[in-house]
Amino acid sequence: MFANKNYLSFGRYLKAIRLEKGIDLIEVSKETKIGMDYLVMIEKEDHDRLPAEVFVKGFLRAYAQVVDANGDEAVKRYLSSRRVFQEAIGFDADLKRSGQAFWPRLLLSLGALLGIIVLSVLLISVSRHRPFSDNSEMELPNSTHRDISTKDALKKATASEHPKNDFEKLLLKVVVVEDTWMRIIIDGQSTKEYSLKPGDLLELEASSGYNLLIGNAAGVQLTLNGKPVEKFLEKSGQVVTIQIP
Numbered sequence: 001m002f003a004n005k006n007y008l009s010f011g012r013y014l015k016a017i018r019l020e021k022g023i024d025l026i027e028v029s030k031e032t033k034i035g036m037d038y039l040v041m042i043e044k045e046d047h048d049r050l051p052a053e054v055f056v057k058g059f060l061r062a063y064a065q066v067v068d069a070n071g072d073e074a075v076k077r078y079l080s081s082r083r084v085f086q087e088a089i090g091f092d093a094d095l096k097r098s099g100q101a102f103w104p105r106l107l108l109s110l111g112a113l114l115g116i117i118v119l120s121v122l123l124i125s126v127s128r129h130r131p132f133s134d135n136s137e138m139e140l141p142n143s144t145h146r147d148i149s150t151k152d153a154l155k156k157a158t159a160s161e162h163p164k165n166d167f168e169k170l171l172l173k174v175v176v177v178e179d180t181w182m183r184i185i186i187d188g189q190s191t192k193e194y195s196l197k198p199g200d201l202l203e204l205e206a207s208s209g210y211n212l213l214i215g216n217a218a219g220v221q222l223t224l225n226g227k228p229v230e231k232f233l234e235k236s237g238q239v240v241t242i243q244i245p
Contacts, residue, residue: 010060010077011045017069032062033215033239039063047085051241052211054183054191172210172244173223174202178236180219185211196220212242 005016018028025043029036038059041050050056057075064071174182176196184192186206194202196219204210214220218236222229224244 008077009045009081010074011043013077014060014063014067014069014074015043018067021067023067028063028066031066032059033237034059034062035238035240038239038241045081047082051213051243052185053079053082054185055211055213055241058183058213168225170206170209170245171225172202172204172206174200174204175221175223176200176202176219177221178216178219180214180216182215182220183213210242210244212244214240214242 005013008016018025025036025039028034029039032039038051040046042056042059042063056078060074060078061071063069064074174196177198179198180196182194182196182202184194184204186192186204187208188211194200196202216236217238217240222242222244229242229244
C-alpha cells in the first residue's frame with residue numbers, strides 16, 4: 001500500500017510505518033499520552049484543527065519514537081506540508097479579496113461618473129440663466145470658520161499623537177496540584193517550558209493570549225485575570241492543549 005515512503009507527507013509517513021509494524025493507534029496514544037483525536041488529526045494531516053506548530057513537533061517526535069520512525073524526518077515533512085497549506089490559504093484569501101473588491105470599485109466608479117455628469121449639467125444650466133457681471137463682489141472666505149477648522153484639525157492631530165491604550169493585560173495564574181510539565185507560548189512568540197511539582201505557582205502576563213501544552217490535564221488549576229478557566233474533562237496523565245482566551 002505504501003511502497004515508497006519517500007513521497008509521503010508527515011501523517012501518511014508515520015501511519016505507513018505504524019501499519020507496517022502492526023502497531024495499533026490506541027497503543028501509540030497510551031505510550032505517548034497524546035489523545036486519540038490529535039493522533040487522528042496527525043495521520044489525516046488536518047492542519048485546520050492541529051494545535052500550534054511547536055506542539056505538533058512534540059507530538060510527531062513522540063509518535064515517531066513509539067513506532068521507531070525518524071522524528072526529525074517527520075518534523076521536516078510536517079513543516080513542508082504546513083508551508084504549502086499556508087500558501088494555499090493565502091492564495092484563496094487573495095482571490096476572495098480581489099473578487100469582493102471588484103463590484104464596490106465598479107459601483108464607486110459609476111457613481112463618480114454619474115456625479116460628474118449631473119454636476120456638469122447643473123453648472124451649464126446655471127451659467128445660461130445667470131449673466132456675468134464685472135461689478136459683482138467676490139465672496140470673501142469666512143475667517144471665523146477657518147479658525148475653527150484649524151483648531152479642530154489641531155485637536156485631531158494631538159489626539160492621534162497620544163492614542164489611548166485600551167489593551168488589557170492577560171494575567172494567568174497556574175496552581176500545580178499534581179506532577180506535570182507545561183510548554184507555554186505567550187503572545188504567539190515567547191516559548192517557556194516548566195517541570196512542575198504540587199504546590200508550585202506560576203504567574204504570567206500576556207497582551208493577546210496563551211497557547212498551553214500540559215502534560216497532565218488534571219495537574220493544574222488555571223485562573224485568568226482572577227477568573228477560573230473552565231476545567232478539562234481529560235483524565236489524570238492526559239496530554240492536552242489549550243488556547244487562552
